[in-house]
Amino acid sequence: MQQIIYFFQKFKYFLFFIVLEAIALFFIFNNLSFHKSKFINSANSITGGIYNTSSEISEYFNLKKENKLLAEENIKLKNLLAKKELINPEKTFVVIDSIKFYQKYTYSLAKIINNNYAYNFNYLTLDKGKNDNIDKEMAVINTKGIIGITDQTSKKYTRVQSILNTNSRINARLKNTNYFGSLVWNGKDYNTVQLLDFPRQTPIKIGDTIETGGKSTIFPEGILIGKVQEINTKNTTNSNINIKLFNDMRNLGHVYIIKNLDQLEIKKLEANYEE
Amino acid sequence: MKNSLPLILIFFSLLFSQVFVFNQILFLGAINPYLYIIFVFLYPLKVNRFPFLLYSFLLGLGIDFFSDTGGIHAFSILFIAYIRLFFIKLYFRKNKTDYSFFKLKSEPFGKTFNYVVTLTVIHHLIYFSFANFSFENYNTVITNTLFSSIFTLLLYFSGSYIFNKTE
Numbered sequence: 001m002q003q004i005i006y007f008f009q010k011f012k013y014f015l016f017f018i019v020l021e022a023i024a025l026f027f028i029f030n031n032l033s034f035h036k037s038k039f040i041n042s043a044n045s046i047t048g049g050i051y052n053t054s055s056e057i058s059e060y061f062n063l064k065k066e067n068k069l070l071a072e073e074n075i076k077l078k079n080l081l082a083k084k085e086l087i088n089p090e091k092t093f094v095v096i097d098s099i100k101f102y103q104k105y106t107y108s109l110a111k112i113i114n115n116n117y118a119y120n121f122n123y124l125t126l127d128k129g130k131n132d133n134i135d136k137e138m139a140v141i142n143t144k145g146i147i148g149i150t151d152q153t154s155k156k157y158t159r160v161q162s163i164l165n166t167n168s169r170i171n172a173r174l175k176n177t178n179y180f181g182s183l184v185w186n187g188k189d190y191n192t193v194q195l196l197d198f199p200r201q202t203p204i205k206i207g208d209t210i211e212t213g214g215k216s217t218i219f220p221e222g223i224l225i226g227k228v229q230e231i232n233t234k235n236t237t238n239s240n241i242n243i244k245l246f247n248d249m250r251n252l253g254h255v256y257i258i259k260n261l262d263q264l265e266i267k268k269l270e271a272n273y274e275e
Numbered sequence: 276m277k278n279s280l281p282l283i284l285i286f287f288s289l290l291f292s293q294v295f296v297f298n299q300i301l302f303l304g305a306i307n308p309y310l311y312i313i314f315v316f317l318y319p320l321k322v323n324r325f326p327f328l329l330y331s332f333l334l335g336l337g338i339d340f341f342s343d344t345g346g347i348h349a350f351s352i353l354f355i356a357y358i359r360l361f362f363i364k365l366y367f368r369k370n371k372t373d374y375s376f377f378k379l380k381s382e383p384f385g386k387t388f389n390y391v392v393t394l395t396v397i398h399h400l401i402y403f404s405f406a407n408f409s410f411e412n413y414n415t416v417i418t419n420t421l422f423s424s425i426f427t428l429l430l431y432f433s434g435s436y437i438f439n440k441t442e
Binding site for chain 1: 329411415
């Protein structure tokens with residue numbers, strides 16, 4: 001017994017150090033796995049609140065750019081409307097039963113209050129949370145393309161796993177085709193992401209547009225990602241494709257959060273299938 | 276209480292300056308100074324090391340909360356906080372009776388330089404290794420460590436030069 005007490009006396013600082021380091025390691029490993037980082041994230045009320053105040057000040061510096069983005073989006077939507085009118089020349093049509101109208105996605109607006117892009121595991125913080133019906137695994141996009149997937153929510157704030165996170169995997173395809181692969185990031189450049197598992201025989205060229213594939217329950221299909229920058233044609237079965245993002249991930253303002261209303265149903269069905 | 280008030284002030288000013296100023300610099304894409312580690316250099320040397328280790332850990336954890344890095348900052352700052360004593364003994368040849376008189380300002384520049392550089396490089400190497408979390412791209416870890424260390428040290432030494440001048 002004396003020996004044990006003596007041992008603790010002698011190594012008390014070292015033992016304290018080891019305990020604290022073990023706690024830190026526990027947090028690090030927890031943070032790396034998606035959905036498990038309950039303890040250390042910026043979506044709690046203290047850090048979220050402070051980031052919110054700071055972004056309310058810095059937001060003014062980006063007003064010009066935000067306005068331009070909104071105008072661009074308006075033009076895009078107006079063009080879409082004009083096309084719609086061309087397709088349906090008769091202006092009036094009979095609505096047979098409005099109950100049968102079926103909505104799959106809902107959109108809501110949020111503002112980015114903290115943005116990381118320089119690390120290997122990057123996260124963003126949004127100023128909306130559970131109070132605004134935001135939950136885990138919802139898509140986050142803006143006018144120019146995808147941004148990430150929601151990861152942790154508190155009452156008022158949400159943490160988003162950015163596409164610039166080496167853990168992210170997103171289903172993506174060549175625009176207007178059904179050739180798909182998965183989108184990952186190798187952690188090197190914040191402007192380029194990689195498309196893996198893309199079949200080698202597909203007719204893909206530099207400059208082609210890549211969009212989300214719609215094979216996941218998170219992203220709707222057809223959301224823009226980027227364009228092909230470089231195709232690696234080494235002797236592999238799958239070609240490794242570098243994609244330049246349409247979004248400048250350093251400079252983000254307002255985003256849309258997309259909720260898939262069918263997510264639960266699809267997941268239930270797939271869980272049954274796996275058993 | 277009289278002694279701990281400036282330390283509390285230093286703690287929070289380092290935390291917020293790191294989160295809102297130094298983390299936003301991102302020179303050439305990824306290079307940031309991690310100036311909050313001067314907490315380890317500034318904290319007075321005492322025989323009882325429990326408060327020092329705990330406060331260093333909490334400072335690191337506070338920065339982790341803001342920058343979504345899990346516990347990487349906490350891990351790396353706690354590591355240099357623990358091995359600080361070893362390097363003080365190695366470079367300045369101090370023993371227990373000298374602890375309360377030890378001040379980094381009054382030591383010769385050469386020794387201080389060695390001490391600060393060693394701890395900074397160790398901290399940055401641990402931090403970037405964990406931030407990368409794989410042996411892929413290890414050369415970027417090395418270059419990041421190198422450039423960030425230079426950045427941090429430049430700021431630290433210019434800052435300490437200015438503050439020592441005014442007194």
